[in-house]
Amino acid sequence: DLAMNSVFDVQGVVEYVEEFAKVVMSSSQTSKRDQGRKQDGLCDSDKDETFDKQEEAMSPPNKSQLLLCGVDHMYLSGIYYAVNVCALLNHKSDVLDASMFLPLVKSCRNKTDGGYGGNPSLSSHVLYTYSAIQLMKLGEHELSRKEREQTIHYLLNRINQRSGEVYGDVFSMSDTRFTYCVIAGLYLLGGLGSIDDQTKDNLTSYLSSCQGDDGGFGMIPSAESHGGQTFCAVASLSLLGNIHKIDKEALLEWLHDRIIRIEEHEQQPNVVGFQGRPCKTADSCYSWWIGACLQILGVLEDEIHVEDAIAFVASLQQKDGGVAPRQGDSTDLFHTHFGVAALCLFLPYLKKSNATTINNKKDAPIQACDPLTCLPSSFLQ
Helix, strand or coil, rough: CCCCCEEEHHHHHHHHHHHHHHHHHHHHHHHHHHHHHHCCCCCCCCCCHHHHHHHHHHCCCCEEEEHHHHHHHHHHHHHHHHHHHHHCCCCCCCCCHHHHHHHHHHEEECCCCCEEECCCCCCHHHHHHHHHHHHHHHHHCCCHHHHHHHHHHHHHHHCCCCCCCCCCCCCCCCHHHHHHHHHHEEEEEEEHCCCCCHHHHHHHHHHCCCCCCCCCCCCCCCCCCCCCHHHHHHHHHHHHCCHHHHHHHHHHHHHHEEEECCCCCCCCCEEEECCCCHHHCCCHHHHHHHHHHHHCCCCCHCCCCCCHHHHHHHEECCCCCCCCCCCCCCCHHHHHHHHHHHHHHHHHHHHHHHHHHCCCCCCCCCCCCCCCCCCCCCHHC
């Protein structure tokens, strides 16, 4: 069914991510209550009859609560997604102000190594350390000198200086996603200069070895090329100043082949989506992963008409305000975030005559999204 939206509703998506934030805060308060009961020595047998009746009367979990249960191990990333949506849309939210979540970010910090876990009970991982750094940037919070140096040291320690591989934590294998999180995290902390020249060369060589014969990048050398992994490699190489050391012509061809023209769209005949791999359908998150690669390489306008790309993301906004991966799918926070990020990536190229594609009732200027860090460009100035 392609009888879709042609206008993206800003207020609708804001309400969607604010609902997530409310559930997070509610869950946090519940966890504190349960922790207090344990500290007081209470157990199931201590529950009184009134509490039992209240528990029986509880309604089944709603969609947001089920979503939160599924992302309990990655609180920080989920909060970053929600806060960043509001920041990109220039919406001042009472429940999604980044500064409100700084205590939670701090509680996820592991003082022994300077990294951050997905929630306060987990060990450090570069994925969530990067989300923590992004959230602190959004909250305009500066680490102390000692904390900053410790976190930079943690990120540097995830790099195998000889091979150029990067590991997510002490248990995981290498992955170009982890390489990106380390390099972009160091960039936001002002720590890229801490990488010595030999290690930088090894990082570049390893990333280059992850480029396949088709021009795209995989998780590791010889792995299947993938849109998300390609973004991680391209952004990392750009931040290292070594984007010129890969086969750019093959990469551009691979990226070009990821553009999907959706001819059966009823309201706009030239809607453009992006796929992550060959023979896959277009997906809203790849509007970011592939679109950002095209912008980093300086060819975005050469490859697509941004009006058509914006129309695709807008068409996937559902009645609840969120963005679905594809038509017929349910919305989720991940695709909502990267759908909005893609819109903010494309908007600076949008002609004023087509500005009605975005329905922004508050008429606040929507932020441009930085293609390297997926943060509002204004926060990096």
